[in-house]
Amino acid sequence: MKFETQAIHAGQDPDPLTGAVVPPIYQTSTYKQDGVGGTRGGYEYSRSGNPTRKALEECLAALENGAAAFAFASGMAAEDCLLRTLCRPGDHVLIPADAYGGTFRLFDKVLSRWGVSYETVRQDDLQAVDRAAANRKPKLIWAETPTNPLLSIIDIRALGEVAHGHGALLVTDNTFASPYLQRPLDLGADVVVHSTTKYIGGHSDVVGGALIVKDAAHTADLAFNQNATGGVAGPFDAWLTLRGVKTLAVRMDRHCANAARVAEMLTGHPAVSEVFYPGLSGHPGHELAKAQMRDFGGMVSFRVAAGERAAAEVCGRTRVFILGESLGGVESLIEQPARMTHASASGSPLEVPADLIRLSVGIEDASDLLDDLRQALG
Ligand SMILES: *Cc1c(COP(=O)(O)O)cnc(C)c1O
Numbered sequence: 001m002k003f004e005t006q007a008i009h010a011g012q013d014p015d016p017l018t019g020a021v022v023p024p025i026y027q028t029s030t031y032k033q034d035g036v037g038g039t040r041g042g043y044e045y046s047r048s049g050n051p052t053r054k055a056l057e058e059c060l061a062a063l064e065n066g067a068a069a070f071a072f073a074s075g076m077a078a079e080d081c082l083l084r085t086l087c088r089p090g091d092h093v094l095i096p097a098d099a100y101g102g103t104f105r106l107f108d109k110v111l112s113r114w115g116v117s118y119e120t121v122r123q124d125d126l127q128a129v130d131r132a133a134a135n136r137k138p139k140l141i142w143a144e145t146p147t148n149p150l151l152s153i154i155d156i157r158a159l160g161e162v163a164h165g166h167g168a169l170l171v172t173d174n175t176f177a178s179p180y181l182q183r184p185l186d187l188g189a190d191v192v193v194h195s196t197t198k199y200i201g202g203h204s205d206v207v208g209g210a211l212i213v214k215d216a217a218h219t220a221d222l223a224f225n226q227n228a229t230g231g232v233a234g235p236f237d238a239w240l241t242l243r244g245v246k247t248l249a250v251r252m253d254r255h256c257a258n259a260a261r262v263a264e265m266l267t268g269h270p271a272v273s274e275v276f277y278p279g280l281s282g283h284p285g286h287e288l289a290k291a292q293m294r295d296f297g298g299m300v301s302f303r304v305a306a307g308e309r310a311a312a313e314v315c316g317r318t319r320v321f322i323l324g325e326s327l328g329g330v331e332s333l334i335e336q337p338a339r340m341t342h343a344s345a346s347g348s349p350l351e352v353p354a355d356l357i358r359l360s361v362g363i364e365d366a367s368d369l370l371d372d373l374r375q376a377l378g
Pocket of ligand 1: 076176207
């Protein structure tokens with residue numbers, strides 16, 4: 001089945017009891033056993049397993065073309081579980097020099113205390129990655145593409161070859177692209193990470209995360225740790241995420257079309273000094289993005305020529321774009337990463353320009369979005 005069909009049907013057969021077309025919200029913590037040990041379908045406690053969560057996990061595994069998926073209460077819970085499953089004290093990890101601030105914070109402030117070290121490497125420089133991997137024999141390479149918030153494009157296939165050449169795993173955070181635009185496991189990644197809070201949920205009404213593995217090798221360990229550490233997605237959150245993912249393809253098409261119009265308008269605007277959007281032919285990752293993605297995504301970043309204060313003022317003047325963190329919902333959002341989403345990376349190699357604005361371009365009418373940005377830029 002094709003992507004659009006899987007998004008609606010994978011893991012979501014009509015309920016065998018009633019024929020309900022939508023998987024029910026199994027809002028239960030526990031399950032009646034038919035005699036001690038006599039579980040129905042293996043369900044004994046909802047941290048260990050829940051049918052609504054299972055429906056979401058099967059759907060996400062299908063969409064990323066993986067062997068199995070695991071749904072969590074947030075993207076960070078998914079990342080933490082993955083890293084504590086794959087890494088041991090003494091292990092080293094290569095992370096991108098341009099990554100989600102929370103991911104950086106997890107390595108820098110939490111996992112480093114548990115003996116997992118990290119170093120940042122520019123992943124658009126494959127020789128630098130290769131040198132760092134040869135030096136330190138990392139357990140895994142963490143990649144994000146397009147990157148947040150600078151929208152660089154990383155060559156997943158080439159990075160996978162480098163990682164595997166040094167006995168490391170490649171983990172790819174696919175939150176920005178979504179599986180509709182890019183499937184890292186098909187390109188050589190071993191594990192995909194999602195904040196399903198973003199495009200997969202798509203409506204800014206639920207926080208969630210997921211891991212999808214390429215082959216069965218890590219499935220048992222991840223399932224064990226998902227239950228042992230307990231950061232699972234609740235049934236209602238799983239249901240909301242499933243409801244969102246059904247329309248992922250149509251939403252992404254509109255996100256991409258609107259973002260392309262916004263990027264084009266900003267490129268010609270006198271108040272803007274630089275635009276970051278992989279769909280622009282001048283973007284250094286444009287050709288690579290064309291090859292590895294179906295389209296260029298809904299995120300656009302730009303720098304305000306008049307500086308940091310002016311950028312904050314632009315963020316305060318939009319009327320359709322809502323000033324707020326997060327991304328990937330149907331509504332357009334605007335934010336200043338240096339003071340908001342990426343404040344935790346201040347003073348680190350991941351620090352972002354202070355005059356940068358990041359847009360999550362929603363699926364509203366494109367001309368309303370363009371008018372709003374023009375009035376805010378003055
Ligand atoms: C939001 C985000 C995360 C973290 O996910 P949460 O659901 O907020 O915990 C991780 N990676 C990227 C790229 C994100 O945008």
